[in-house]
Amino acid sequence: MKGFAKEGLLAAFLAAAIVLATAAPSLSAPAQKNIILATTTSTQDSGLLDVLIPAFEKKTGYFVKTISVGSGQAMAMGQKGEADVLLVHSPTAEKKFMAEGFGLDRLLVMHNDFIVLGAAADPAAIKAAKTTPEAFKKIAAAGALFLSRGDNSGTHSKEKGIWQAAGISPAGQKWYQETGLGMGQTLNVANEKSGYTLADRGTYLALKKNLSLSILKEGDPILLNIYHVIGVNPGKWPKVNAEGAKAFSAFMVSAEVQAIIKTFGLDKYGSPLFFPDAGKKEDALGK
Amino acid sequence: MDLIIEGVKQALYLLFTLDREVIGITLLSLQISGTATLISLFIGITAGTLVALTRFPGRQLVVSLINTGMGLPPVVVGLFVTIFLWRNGPFGFLEILYTPAAIILAQAVIATPIVTGITLAAIQHLPANLRLQILALGATRAQMIWILVKEARLPLLAAVMAGFGGVISEVGASIMVGGNIKGYSRVLTTATVMETGRGNFDIAIALSVILMLLAFCINAILTQIQQRERPR
Numbered sequence: 001m002k003g004f005a006k007e008g009l010l011a012a013f014l015a016a017a018i019v020l021a022t023a024a025p026s027l028s029a030p031a032q033k034n035i036i037l038a039t040t041t042s043t044q045d046s047g048l049l050d051v052l053i054p055a056f057e058k059k060t061g062y063f064v065k066t067i068s069v070g071s072g073q074a075m076a077m078g079q080k081g082e083a084d085v086l087l088v089h090s091p092t093a094e095k096k097f098m099a100e101g102f103g104l105d106r107l108l109v110m111h112n113d114f115i116v117l118g119a120a121a122d123p124a125a126i127k128a129a130k131t132t133p134e135a136f137k138k139i140a141a142a143g144a145l146f147l148s149r150g151d152n153s154g155t156h157s158k159e160k161g162i163w164q165a166a167g168i169s170p171a172g173q174k175w176y177q178e179t180g181l182g183m184g185q186t187l188n189v190a191n192e193k194s195g196y197t198l199a200d201r202g203t204y205l206a207l208k209k210n211l212s213l214s215i216l217k218e219g220d221p222i223l224l225n226i227y228h229v230i231g232v233n234p235g236k237w238p239k240v241n242a243e244g245a246k247a248f249s250a251f252m253v254s255a256e257v258q259a260i261i262k263t264f265g266l267d268k269y270g271s272p273l274f275f276p277d278a279g280k281k282e283d284a285l286g287k
Numbered sequence: 288m289d290l291i292i293e294g295v296k297q298a299l300y301l302l303f304t305l306d307r308e309v310i311g312i313t314l315l316s317l318q319i320s321g322t323a324t325l326i327s328l329f330i331g332i333t334a335g336t337l338v339a340l341t342r343f344p345g346r347q348l349v350v351s352l353i354n355t356g357m358g359l360p361p362v363v364v365g366l367f368v369t370i371f372l373w374r375n376g377p378f379g380f381l382e383i384l385y386t387p388a389a390i391i392l393a394q395a396v397i398a399t400p401i402v403t404g405i406t407l408a409a410i411q412h413l414p415a416n417l418r419l420q421i422l423a424l425g426a427t428r429a430q431m432i433w434i435l436v437k438e439a440r441l442p443l444l445a446a447v448m449a450g451f452g453g454v455i456s457e458v459g460a461s462i463m464v465g466g467n468i469k470g471y472s473r474v475l476t477t478a479t480v481m482e483t484g485r486g487n488f489d490i491a492i493a494l495s496v497i498l499m500l501l502a503f504c505i506n507a508i509l510t511q512i513q514q515r516e517r518p519r
Contacts, residue, residue, distance in 0.1 A: 065385045184484035207486035
């Protein structure tokens with residue numbers, strides 16, 4: 001049996017090696033042409049990237065691998081040098097990311113806004129609240145069900161910021177449930193359970209046809225949702241494709257793309273999903 | 288209910304109009320899971336036969352490990368394959384993370400223990416005297432093994448079906464190591480998850496229907512081969 005054992009193992013390894021050797025090069029494109037873009041789910045789920053990425057690839061010849069995750073995970077990928085460029089919407093975490101030297105440059109791309117959604121009956125009567133933190137206080141006081149993303153995404157970190165402004169720590173409360181899912185799925189959960197939730201307007205508009213939730217709070221400055229493009233610092237991770245990242249950042253703030261963003265979604269949803277902001281100052285938004 | 292009917296209609300529409308994106312996704316799924324199954328068959332049948340026919344210290348432990356591996360959670364495989372393939376990870380030089388090759392690798396890891404376990408059981412289930420008989424008739428060791436594998440071909444086809452069925456329907460690892468990149472590493476399962484997230488339930492249902500049709504066709508063909516001859 002020993003002879004067979006050796007032969008068999010050898011044959012298996014050889015076959016595996018041959019298959020991998022022939023499969024790998026034909027399936028993967030040349031490395032320097034690849035850019036890994038780590039982004040939030042909202043840019044993919046809204047369909048914006050399906051328009052922008054092919055245009056970028058055609059123009060520059062780069063091949064973009066879009067990995068759609070929460071902003072938190074996208075920045076974690078950047079910190080490990082596993083992404084070249086990030087398109088994210090979590091300003092507080094982004095500033096920390098830049099301060100720690102993980103990012104090379106950070107450019108303002110666009111904004112839209114967050115909205116507080118809930119059943120039309122509005123059991124906690126948050127529609128009467130003046131500000132969003134006040135509305136959150138009412139939800140807590142009424143013990144009405146609130147669905148949180150709970151995934152360190154940009155939306156989740158915005159939500160945590162609002163709870164903080166309201167002086168409430170909702171974690172572990174009976175009325176506070178974390179889905180750990182993307183925005184689309186969390187909206188569906190909130191819809192099924194008739195709970196309150198915080199969502200970005202783009203994803204809400206894209207899913208509106210399946211939802212019976214109503215917008216109960218909007219237009220508050222705290223609800224601003226700002227997207228930045230960040231090139232990952234190749235000084236920390238030499239394998240990062242800094243040139244590709246630079247090209248992508250420049251593309252995102254170019255006049256051509258800003259014009260696409262301005263009208264994206266207009267025909268389908270009746271209002272644009274994002275507002276272009278390239279070259280503006282972050283503080284000047286929403287005023 | 289309307290939604291499901293609408294989804295099935297959509298599936299038929301996408302199939303019959305040969306929607307380029309959907310056909311591309313379907314072919315890629317078939318290609319990736321087919322290749323992964325072939326690799327797992329090669330390694331699995333070899334390893335399964337080997338363990339079935341040899342006696343060595345710690346064999347019990349190896350068999351237990353193989354049987355545990357048959358239920359290997361795809362997300363766990365996905366996580367570890369991702370970490371190994373990160374460009375700053377131990378196999379980063381291969382540069383295959385977020386490519387179809389990475390999905391093939393992860394799916395092969397998932398399917399191999401399934402094929403190994405079923406092969407092991409099938410070969411061990413053959414009458415012990417058969418081996419003696421074959422050897423007594425003057426067969427070489429290699430000839431004997433070939434005959435044994437041929438004798439066990441019916442359960443081995445079950446191994447093919449279990450392996451393929453396991454990986455074509457798997458989503459956790461594929462989305463982690465493949466990245467669900469449009470036109471490149473997007474397969475039926477990851478596209479279904481994405482369309483669900485986008486609220487396009489009709490397309491998500493359509494993709495599920497195509498996935499099930501595909502799995503059914505493959506299994507129908509294999510079953511046809513398996514059942515062509517009457518079991519002894």
